[in-house]
Amino acid sequence: MAESAEEIYERALAAADADGRLPMPDVHEWETFPFEGDLRVRPLLPPVEAEPPRNGEDARECWRCTNGVRDAIWSDERWLLVPLPEPSGLPLVVILSTREHVDIGELSPQLASELGTLIVRIERAINRLEGIGRVHVCRWGDGSFHFHIWFMARPARLPQVRTNLAAIWDDILPATPADVWRANYTLAARALAESGGISHV
Numbered sequence: 001m002a003e004s005a006e007e008i009y010e011r012a013l014a015a016a017d018a019d020g021r022l023p024m025p026d027v028h029e030w031e032t033f034p035f036e037g038d039l040r041v042r043p044l045l046p047p048v049e050a051e052p053p054r055n056g057e058d059a060r061e062c063w064r065c066t067n068g069v070r071d072a073i074w075s076d077e078r079w080l081l082v083p084l085p086e087p088s089g090l091p092l093v094v095i096l097s098t099r100e101h102v103d104i105g106e107l108s109p110q111l112a113s114e115l116g117t118l119i120v121r122i123e124r125a126i127n128r129l130e131g132i133g134r135v136h137v138c139r140w141g142d143g144s145f146h147f148h149i150w151f152m153a154r155p156a157r158l159p160q161v162r163t164n165l166a167a168i169w170d171d172i173l174p175a176t177p178a179d180v181w182r183a184n185y186t187l188a189a190r191a192l193a194e195s196g197g198i199s200h201v
């Protein structure tokens with residue numbers, strides 16, 4: 001049986017210092033860790049009563065559902081691919097969403113099997129871009145309810161901009177120039193459409 005939040009919290013407090021701070025993990029020694037200097041862990045806050053609601057849990061208030069195919073660079077009957085609204089630090093970040101208002105655990109067998117294929121197709125399409133070292137495929141799901149999965153293309157040959165911390169470097173690096181960003185998502189969308197669906201760019 002899993003521990004309750006209270007049990008985890010109590011165990012953490014027992015391991016923390018007088019201020020409730022846990023020791024820094026080894027992550028600050030990673031080559032990819034973006035920060036330096038004297039860092040400390042924030043005191044762990046106690047459990048709350050219930051999980052906060054996510055954005056757009058009600059389909060009538062869901063941004064994706066109320067905006068249709070807006071901003072999509074590629075789509076098919078059941079899926080949409082959308083870039084971040086503004087260029088970010090990595091060469092390209094795109095988000096795959098269902099058209100249907102579902103969470104990951106609610107995907108139908110058809111959507112679930114299509115998702116597996118699409119992850120591979122999108123990874124291949126983005127890898128057509130020159131200079132990409134890896135395409136990270138990420139699903140967190142704590143922000144918005146509507147099912148979405150991130151594809152974060154990191155540049156090759158920048159040894160610090162790697163691992164899960166590439167998602168932090170995405171916020172640190174200066175934004176990719178708009179024309180380069182647009183060219184990147186255009187090439188990726190057209191490459192993806194070669195194996196099905198429609199490129200909108």
Ligand SMILES: [Zn+2]
Binds near residue numbers: 062101102146
């Ligand atoms: Zn929705």
